[in-house]
Amino acid sequence: MTKPLPATAIEENRVLSRAVAQVAASWKLTNEQLGAVIGISPATVSRLRSGTFQLDRSSKAFELSQYLVRLFRSLDALMGSDDNASISWLRSPNLDLDGRPIDLIRSIRGLGTVNNYVDDFRAQV
Numbered sequence: 001m002t003k004p005l006p007a008t009a010i011e012e013n014r015v016l017s018r019a020v021a022q023v024a025a026s027w028k029l030t031n032e033q034l035g036a037v038i039g040i041s042p043a044t045v046s047r048l049r050s051g052t053f054q055l056d057r058s059s060k061a062f063e064l065s066q067y068l069v070r071l072f073r074s075l076d077a078l079m080g081s082d083d084n085a086s087i088s089w090l091r092s093p094n095l096d097l098d099g100r101p102i103d104l105i106r107s108i109r110g111l112g113t114v115n116n117y118v119d120d121f122r123a124q125v
Contacts, residue, residue, distance in 0.1 A: 009057055017054040020065045023072045024049065026083045027090060036106040038064040067111050074118045 024034045024045075031042035031049070038061045040048070047053035055062045072086075079085040090102040097104055097117055104110030 012057050013054040013062070016057075016062060016065055016069065017048055017051075019069050020055065021049045021051075023068055026072070027087055033102070033106075037068055037111065064108065064111065067115055068105070071105070071111070071115050071118060074115070074122055078118065078122055 020034070020038065023029075029037075031045040035042045035045045038055075040061050044053055048055070055065055075086045075089065079089065091100060093100055094117075097114065099110075101114045105114050
């Protein structure tokens with residue numbers, strides 16, 4: 001018999017699920033793109049966006065989603081909350097990263113590398 005989740009866990013699942021859906025909308029990510037980043041199928045992403053699916057804090061997708069939201073917040077701070085500037089940065093080749101950030105974040109290593117790069121850049125500002 002499984003124990004029911006505490007109210008705080010349910011709230012964490014709901015809040016992060018909603019935040020990830022908002023990141024995807026702000027950055028105009030397709031279901032396939034978001035799914036590749038956080039490790040779920042495009043169909044599950046569709047349910048996440050509609051609110052009929054929530055991330056589970058014990059899952060890998062939850063952990064990856066935390067990194068995605070961290071990247072969003074860091075990039076948003078750098079770009080002055082300009083979503084179009086963030087989208088442009090994500091989709092442009094980056095010589096330091098040796099690729100487009102939008103492509104790199106599709107892997108766990110790439111998501112970590114891009115997060116560290118943005119954090120390092122923020123530290124200089």
